[in-house]
Amino acid sequence: MTILSHQSILKRCQNDGLLSPYVTREVSHGVSAGISVAGYDMRLVLPGDVEEYILGPGHFILAATVERFTMPKDLMGIVHDKSSWARRGLSVYNTCIEPGWTGYLTLELVNHGPLPIKLNRGVGIAQVVFHLLDEPTITPYSGKYSNQEYGPVSAKFE
Numbered sequence: 001m002t003i004l005s006h007q008s009i010l011k012r013c014q015n016d017g018l019l020s021p022y023v024t025r026e027v028s029h030g031v032s033a034g035i036s037v038a039g040y041d042m043r044l045v046l047p048g049d050v051e052e053y054i055l056g057p058g059h060f061i062l063a064a065t066v067e068r069f070t071m072p073k074d075l076m077g078i079v080h081d082k083s084s085w086a087r088r089g090l091s092v093y094n095t096c097i098e099p100g101w102t103g104y105l106t107l108e109l110v111n112h113g114p115l116p117i118k119l120n121r122g123v124g125i126a127q128v129v130f131h132l133l134d135e136p137t138i139t140p141y142s143g144k145y146s147n148q149e150y151g152p153v154s155a156k157f158e
Contacts, residue, residue, distance in 0.1 A: 002132040004075075018075070019067040019070070031084050031085070031125075032084075040067075040127065042065040042067055044063055045063060054119075055111045057112075060108065061109050062107070064151050067105075071140075074136040074137070078094065079095045080128070090112070090113070091110045092126040095108075101146065102147055103147050106148065109125075
């Protein structure tokens with residue numbers, strides 16, 4: 001698989017609607033967001049769409065992204081922690097954004113550090129790295145989280 005560069009991510013956003021709204025680069029509360037050298041730093045939406053949230057030591061919350069993804073059949077996204085947050089003890093559980101999936105991504109956040117962490121709406125929270133498949137999949141994602149709505153979505157057990 002090939003990892004998309006800054007230029008390729010930008011083209012996919014402009015031409016294919018890969019993610020929207022996107023920013024080329026910004027800094028909020030000392031943390032970057034937007035298109036990077038070889039990834040995209042997603043921005044945070046907090047539970048209840050509040051502006052600020054204090055995540056205590058050992059606590060877990062579901063959050064979401066400002067960006068809405070429309071994954072083409074030839075692209076997969078892997079979500080990674082941002083080092084700025086990891087150095088404070090915050091983990092964003094890594095997840096895959098499958099080819100064909102659409103919606104606002106739900107993120108699982110845990111504070112492993114000894115101090116509370118202040119989270120602000122719109123701050124860069126995690127990075128997604130886009131991987132180009134060797135050929136478009138013939139079975140794009142069509143599961144229970146298709147067209148996920150704005151804001152965090154809890155697990156759906158059947």
